[in-house]
Amino acid sequence: MMLTAKRFFSAAGAPADLARECEFFSSLKMRNGTFKLTRPSRFAVVEERFAPMVRARVKGPCAVLDIGASTGLTTIELADFLRAQGAVPRVVGTDLFIDAHLVDLAPGVHVLADPDGWPLQYGVAGVGIRAWVRRLDYVTLAVLPRLLARSMLRPRLRRRIAAGASLPVRMESRALVGQAIRLVENDIFVREPSFAARFDFIRAANILNLGYFRPERLRVAIANIHAYSRGPGALLLVVKTDGSKHDGTLFELGPEGDFQVLARIGRGSEIEGLVLEAAAATRQGEVS
Numbered sequence: 001m002m003l004t005a006k007r008f009f010s011a012a013g014a015p016a017d018l019a020r021e022c023e024f025f026s027s028l029k030m031r032n033g034t035f036k037l038t039r040p041s042r043f044a045v046v047e048e049r050f051a052p053m054v055r056a057r058v059k060g061p062c063a064v065l066d067i068g069a070s071t072g073l074t075t076i077e078l079a080d081f082l083r084a085q086g087a088v089p090r091v092v093g094t095d096l097f098i099d100a101h102l103v104d105l106a107p108g109v110h111v112l113a114d115p116d117g118w119p120l121q122y123g124v125a126g127v128g129i130r131a132w133v134r135r136l137d138y139v140t141l142a143v144l145p146r147l148l149a150r151s152m153l154r155p156r157l158r159r160r161i162a163a164g165a166s167l168p169v170r171m172e173s174r175a176l177v178g179q180a181i182r183l184v185e186n187d188i189f190v191r192e193p194s195f196a197a198r199f200d201f202i203r204a205a206n207i208l209n210l211g212y213f214r215p216e217r218l219r220v221a222i223a224n225i226h227a228y229s230r231g232p233g234a235l236l237l238v239v240k241t242d243g244s245k246h247d248g249t250l251f252e253l254g255p256e257g258d259f260q261v262l263a264r265i266g267r268g269s270e271i272e273g274l275v276l277e278a279a280a281a282t283r284q285g286e287v288s
């Protein structure tokens with residue numbers, strides 16, 4: 001039985017139960033079709049694979065950006081990994097969806113929604129019910145009540161949130177408490193001027209996927225990442241995970257400002273070609 005958002009957030013302040021936390025957040029699908037899915041220690045083999053290259057390049061103080069960080073759990077692990085390689089990382093994790101709201105609709109009925117009123121989970125009589133539609137729902141016809149509930153509730157949720165009649169919550173890991181990591185809302189498709197030429201190490205894990213976004217959109221994200229990289233020698237890790245299998249590429253920004261492949265895991269990143277053409281496209285003003 002799925003834990004309700006109300007129950008989950010009412011335990012704020014309790015010691016972090018990472019497995020339970022991940023199970024809860026991983027069940028949430030965002031408005032743009034991405035999931036909050038993350039798992040503790042999911043990148044252990046990725047870190048082991050790339051450790052020698054990272055150790056040789058990232059030493060002492062360095063600025064780190066984790067894009068699509070979800071709850072920040074694996075961002076903490078990234079910071080630990082970099083420290084183990086001899087770095088002193090200052091870490092920023094970004095995600096498009098961090099703030100959310102609990103809205104009571106009737107006795108025993110509440111909704112977890114994003115700030116725009118998009119339902120993420122329903123809570124009915126202590127049972128958590130997913131708000132998103134999956135393929136099987138089209139077969140069982142469960143798609144109809146789900147779509148109806150969303151379109152009918154969304155304006156109401158949006159009004160209640162705007163009127164302050166909701167409990168604001170943050171979709172972040174309790175393990176972040178006491179960590180020197182900033183988790184901030186940011187859209188990788190919108191250029192953030194304060195990030196320009198700032199980061200020595202950038203990770204985009206399970207976010208820049210062809211299954212989520214079309215190549216034209218991904219080119220925009222990659223151009224932003226390019227602009228956020230400090231300069232020659234900066235590293236970019238792009239990885240996609242399927243169960244215990246990872247396909248990823250570690251890139252280094254070369255002296256000419258082009259990303260170059262340093263190493264791969266699995267089959268390499270599925271967007272490797274788009275990353276390799278990034279600097280040239282930016283120079284020619286094709287992407288902004």
Ligand SMILES: C[S@@+](CC[C@H](N)C(=O)[O-])C[C@H]1O[C@@H](n2cnc3c(N)ncnc32)[C@H](O)[C@@H]1O
Pocket residue numbers: 030032034035036037038039042067068069070071074094095096097186187188189204205206207
């Ligand atoms: C599958 S999770 C990946 C979490 C973590 N990086 C990992 O691999 O365990 C994808 C995350 O990307 C976030 N996201 C979706 N669209 C985004 C965007 N345009 N900019 C930044 N983050 C985004 C989602 O909210 C979600 O938390």
